Amino acid sequence: MSKLLDTLRQIVGAPNVLTEGDLSAYEQDWRRRSHGKALAVVRPASTAEVAAVVKACAETATSLIPQGGNTGLSVGSTPDTSGTQVVLSLQRMQAVRSIDRDNLTLTVEAGCILQNVQQAAANAGLLFPLSLAAEGSCTIGGNLGTNAGGTQVVRYGNSRELCLGLEVVTPQGEIWDGLKGLRKDNTGYDLRDLFIGSEGTLGVITAATLKLFPQPAARLTAWAAVPSMEAAVRLLGLSHQQLGAGLTGFEVMGQFALSLVVRHMPQLRVPFADLAEAPYCVLLENSDSESEEHARGRFEALLEMAFEDGCVLDAVVAESIAQAKGLWHVRESIPLAQAEEGLNIKHDISVAASRIPAFVDYADALLQAEIPGVRLVNFGHLGDGNLHYNVQAPAEGDPKAFLREQEARVNDLVYEAVAKFGGSFSAEHGVGALKVDKLQQYQSPVALGMMRAIKQALDPLGIMNPGCVLPRQEAV
Amino acid sequence: MSKLLDTLRQIVGAPNVLTEGDLSAYEQDWRRRSHGKALAVVRPASTAEVAAVVKACAETATSLIPQGGNTGLSVGSTPDTSGTQVVLSLQRMQAVRSIDRDNLTLTVEAGCILQNVQQAAANAGLLFPLSLAAEGSCTIGGNLGTNAGGTQVVRYGNSRELCLGLEVVTPQGEIWDGLKGLRKDNTGYDLRDLFIGSEGTLGVITAATLKLFPQPAARLTAWAAVPSMEAAVRLLGLSHQQLGAGLTGFEVMGQFALSLVVRHMPQLRVPFADLAEAPYCVLLENSDSESEEHARGRFEALLEMAFEDGCVLDAVVAESIAQAKGLWHVRESIPLAQAEEGLNIKHDISVAASRIPAFVDYADALLQAEIPGVRLVNFGHLGDGNLHYNVQAPAEGDPKAFLREQEARVNDLVYEAVAKFGGSFSAEHGVGALKVDKLQQYQSPVALGMMRAIKQALDPLGIMNPGCVLPRQEAV
Incomplete structure (x- = not known):
């Protein structure tokens, strides 16, 4: 191993082969669920250096973990605890x-x-x-x-x-x-x-x-209170029809998710947070290649149509860029508000937009029946059928104990519901090391067979990020 | 083999295993460059039947050639001449x-x-x-x-x-x-x-x-005469900027290509065909989610800007759907007009839009210098950097002799020019059996190595369309 480290130092320069000091920024994942130990963190500055590093590792059958900003949510870019894997950080290749x-x-x-x-x-x-x-x-x-x-x-x-x-x-x-x-x-x-x-x-x-x-000539943001998830899906269809490719954002947020923002970020203004008949709010963005005036006219025509249809109860269109940023800020503050509220279980699921209302009805009822006191923080990119269907520990009791006792069960219930509705257990966060077992459970065996064959064909030594996406296999 | 045919008849029914009569619609390619001989043409009606057919063929290591409408331009869906391959026609699966x-x-x-x-x-x-x-x-x-x-x-x-x-x-x-x-x-x-x-x-x-x-609320078509290919690329940039995602079509046509339409389809009206200072015309389509009136206003604003810029010399916007169809019909008639004119050599190349003007200058000059009397039929989807940069046999002389003597040389000159400008020798028609040697010549050896490994991993018997895309290999 010390011979490999010497070779790596020759390739990237000794200061770019980190083996000592606090390497936790490289060795643990963003959500601090996994704490690994690397043989070294290697920081090449060019493609040629990356190639030389990989060659040196291949010659000694040493595993490599490619890493960028290490902000992933599925533990896909950190080493295991063996102390034998090289973290290959791309951070110096910024050109x-x-x-x-x-x-x-x-x-x-x-x-x-x-x-x-x-x-x-x-x-x-x-x-x-x-x-x-x-x-x-x-x-x-x-x-x-x-x-x-x-x-x-x-x-x-x-x-x-x-x-x-x-x-x-x-x-x-x-x-x-x-x-x-x-x-x-x-x-x-x-x-x-x-x-x-x-x-x-x-x-x-x-x-x-x-x-x-x-660059669009104008980007406008609106915030609408809707009477149900069905109404939100209807609003999505109307928005596609009326705005065409002008529809650049369509986010849904449940009122409990918004109430956490109200509670923990009192400085933020959350429209319609107190509207009892609106279980969800929707954030819409309209990008326009013509002008702000035109964008506003299109937005108003859409919202008028939506009022008539009944799929929108109330709505505001941001009057300034600052107001628009404020609305987006509310949406983006939900994860932090959740963290302020305490421990929670995150999901990143997708279902066909048409089936989202039935999925949410089903999953909400299931979780409420099976897990007493559960609180559902439901928000996400409805335009893509992608929900962060998260579960907050009950208000009463010990949240750590809740996670310890219920996390696996909550995941099973949510993922079984997703599978029942033909959805995906990982919409945008990937599989990483965290969800390897879920991939084995929910992905088609025929697809898994092809994935294994491709992995074996392109990486026969099994040195590239082993144990991520697919289970670790012995080299053949 | 007769045992396999019996099995296939059991799977799809005897009337759907064709072995006799004129099977040329299945055995020769669209442009009639390749004339194969199938063991049988099998026409399954369901996915389960397809699976059973493939299994039966795999058991006897019999090659399969999947086929749809058999309209491909690169000979990718017809059997070889061995009489041992099964054509798997999907035509009955139309649901x-x-x-x-x-x-x-x-x-x-x-x-x-x-x-x-x-x-x-x-x-x-x-x-x-x-x-x-x-x-x-x-x-x-x-x-x-x-x-x-x-x-x-x-x-x-x-x-x-x-x-x-x-x-x-x-x-x-x-x-x-x-x-x-x-x-x-x-x-x-x-x-x-x-x-x-x-x-x-x-x-x-x-x-x-x-x-x-x-569905867009309106689709409008315009036709513009431009003073150069540089101007056409500038018009493309302006169109993206002004129409955003409303720009749904951007086709370029050289005046020689249009002159063939004028000559062979005299009933068609070709705008600006006699405008000597315009070596190219551009067909633009604008799809609008609002209204025809709005689309027309946006188109007029764009063309006014383009006149001022100098990248458009003259332009018309179709006043009716019939007029719009007429303009598209001119564009789509170029291949037929070419065929009426006589034998020609077709290409389907792409280059970054920014490099198209320099590529065309270079390739035009090269071909005219190297191949006396060559006539360039240049048209295509400029919005995607995709040109059908075709070569018509000289007006004088025997076109068959020209093709026989010059086709390979013309291809080499064009593809070398494409490679010099970082482009692709097959933009949208694929590789088929026709361009397997070009793929070996112009694709990166590292990429080819990965493609071979994937083919070997997923189809170790090598029974799926052998000799298409990659050279035929012995089963390992």
Whole structure:
């Protein structure tokens, strides 16, 4: 092992092979559920260095854990406790390699922080629409490795849909340059999408060519109180019809989730929080290529139609950017308000939008019947059928004991309900090490067989992020 | 072999195992470049029958050639001349299984003709936007198998982007049900996109869940004369900026291509065909979620800006649906006008939009210098960087002799130029059997290595469409 460390020091320079001191930022996951121990944290500065590091590790059959901002929620980028795995941090690879305005593309290195990618696009007068809570610290490589979603998916798609090409270091330490910024390219199997969402188990994403969009002339935000989840889904349909591709955000929030924001962030103004006949509120965003006036007119026409239909009880359209940011801030404060309230069990599930109302009815009733005192914090990206259907410990009693005794059961109940409605137990957070058993349980055996075959074919030594996505296997 | 035929007859019924009579519709490709001989053409009616057919073939290591409408342009769906391969026709699997308006999804079987898919969506008041010349006879399974593109990609993406889930029969005859209509689902490797574009070499697509969109309130078409390819690219940028997602079509046509339409289809009105200072015309489509009046206003504002900029010399906006159809008809008549003019060499290339002007300058000059009398029929989907950069035999001389002597050389010159500009030799038509050698020549060796490993992992017997995409290999 000390020979490997010497080799790694030769490749990236001794200061970039970390073996001592507090490495917890690399060794434990974002939610601090897993505390690993690395052989070393290696920080290459270039694709060639990444390739050399992977080759050196392959020669000694040493496992590698690719890591970006380490903000994942499914424990997919931290080492196990063996002290034998190398954390491969991409954080030094931050370059914006090129921007092509006429082609609407941007090429960046994997360690580029998402906010900096957004900024590079904005500096060129263009939009990179991927947006999510961790954007100030997550990296684009991690976003692509986990196919991150976020709040703009209803219009622009997940990370997958925003990527035209990748540069990847294979488990053999070879460099695949697939960075062409082409919108049509049917020359063989789609390797790009195989690496996207594979969570570092098939290779290391080192750079990406991303799609850019024109900056909209105006972005307006509205907040609507709705009488039921059915009404929220009806409002979604009306919004698609009336705004077309102008609909860039559609978030739903249950009143209990909002009440936690009211309780723990009293400085925030939460519209319609006291409207008893509205169990949910919806945040809508309308992006317009014409003007703010036009956007406002379209929004008002939509809301008028929705009032007449009965799917909206009351609504406000933000009058200023500050007001719009305030509304988004309420939505984005729910996870923190939940944490302030105490321990909770998080889910990241998706169901066809049409089946969300029936799913929520079913799952709410099931959990309330099975787990006394349970409190449901239901919010998420309804436009994508994606709910963070979270469960807060009961107001009374010991929350730690609740989690210890009930977490597995709550998960089983929620995931069984999701499966019953044809949904997914992991919509946008990935599988990581956390949900490997759930993948085995809920993914089709035929699909799992193909996944194992692909893993074996591309990483026969099993050195790339072993135990993430698929169960760890002995090398054949 | 007669035992296999008996088994196949038991599975699909004797009338659906064709071995006699004129089978040329199944055995030769659309452009009649390849004339094969099948052991049998088998026409299953259900996914279970497809699975049983594949199992029976796998047991005898018999090759299978999945086939939809057999309209492909790269010889990817016909048997070789050995008389040992089974053509697996999906044409009897035409059902529209379900439509989900609130989820904006449609589930159809692979043999459903594209026009019928479009119609099923329209009947529900919704839009399935994939649109291409062969839509009256191609099938959605073939569209997905080849990741077909077409005329609406600038807004809606290729077939890949329009598909949420697949049902696939594996080379082992197992059924993978991946038909969830979810917009977010990060539960393992992206098998869907691996099958899309794999041209039947990894399994058989039997059904798909597709994305639908609201029908736009209005669709307007304009036709603009531009002074250069640079100006066309500038117009593309302005159109993105001004119309946003309203830009649903952006086609470029060289004046020589249009002159062939004028010559061979004198009944068609071709605007600006005699405008000497305009080497190209552009067809633009603007889809609007509001109204025709609004669409017209946006189009006029765009064209006014473009006149001022100088990137448009003259333009018309169609006043009626009939006029709009007339303009699209001109664009779509170019391939037929080319055929009327005589023999020609077709290409389907893509280059970053920003590099298209320099590419065209370079390739035009190269071909004119190297191939005396060559005539360039240049048209295509500029919004996607995709040109059908075709070469018509010289006006004088024997066109058959020209093709015989020059086709390989013309291809080499064009593909070398494409490679020099970082483009793709197959933008939307796929590799098929026709371009297997080009894939070996121009695709990255690292990528080819991964493709071979995936093929070997999923189809170890090598029975699925052997010799398509990748060179035929001996079973290991």
